[in-house]
Amino acid sequence: MSGNLTGLREGTYLNDGSGGVAFYSPTDKNAPWVYNRWVGDMVPVSSILAYDATNQNEKYRSRAESQYHSFLSDYGQVNDPNTLDPSTVGNWFYNYGGPNNPKSYSGGYNYDLKPKNVSDKMSLVHDQAYDKENAVGGLDLVLNFSVIDADIAFVRNQFTITEKYLSQFSSIPGGGFIYTPVIDPISGSPLSFGTSVNSAIQGSFIFVVTLPKIFIFNAMKASD
Known part of the structure; x- marks a missing residue:
């Protein structure tokens, strides 16, 4: 499997026939990856969005784009200084x-x-x-x-x-x-x-x- 998946977390299952799941890093804007069944490997979402889609993978490309926007939303929230830091959760009661x-x-x-x-x-x-x-x-x-x-x-x-x-x-x-x-x-x-x-x-x-x-x-x- 190509691509550096170190530290990446699992995202939304792509129920579009690709048989894959999306992985992306909440702190690395350039590291969302998805499984592409036509390539048979993990590929950057950006490469899918930049690709001149054929009729065969247009549906997959649409799902990937949706996933990418979801990632960007997560990325913005994580890097917002006013966002809850999960590491601080945990009190006496x-x-x-x-x-x-x-x-x-x-x-x-x-x-x-x-x-x-x-x-x-x-x-x-x-x-x-x-x-x-x-x-x-x-x-x-x-x-x-x-x-x-x-x-x-x-x-x-x-x-x-x-x-x-x-x-x-x-x-x-x-x-x-x-x-x-x-x-x-x-x-x-x-x-x-x-x-x-x-x-x-x-x-x-x-x-x-x-x-x-x-x-x-x-x-x-x-x-x-």
Whole structure:
């Protein structure tokens, strides 16, 4: 097989009778390759588009052109500094629970990923509230008075999720219980045990860490 396919990723299957798949590099504008059944090998898409197509391979050429435009779109997105950098995805809890929020290639926080569930949504709201106050990191979590309302709301919302999970189970006379599911508005599934536990952990952590800050802030207000 000719052509340098090192580092290339698989693209869209060309269901046009060619029996091949398209390969292209998201960072190399000159390296999209497709399998050409008439050549019997991998060839650059650019060579297909430049070729004076015969009636026999006009359909294939059309598919290749479509594939090429798709590649150019991917190429532009990957090289956009505001695009999500996949290597930054992965937090303590879901996408937004914890200190390791996703970032763009430019280094700024990126919120393109959808929250995985309602607990993750509350983390996202908390993070965005911090952004509005230019608050970042553990120091602001412990000392910044301007985000106290966001901290209190976060703790309340996370504990509410745990309470709603527990409310799904109600005992009945004579023993046993009835399960009445509460739907997670983000995931569309019933609130899970895992979501409940993670909400309780996050709510408890933020409560403990921010309690001294809240106590000091209220004492300062009372002395005014």
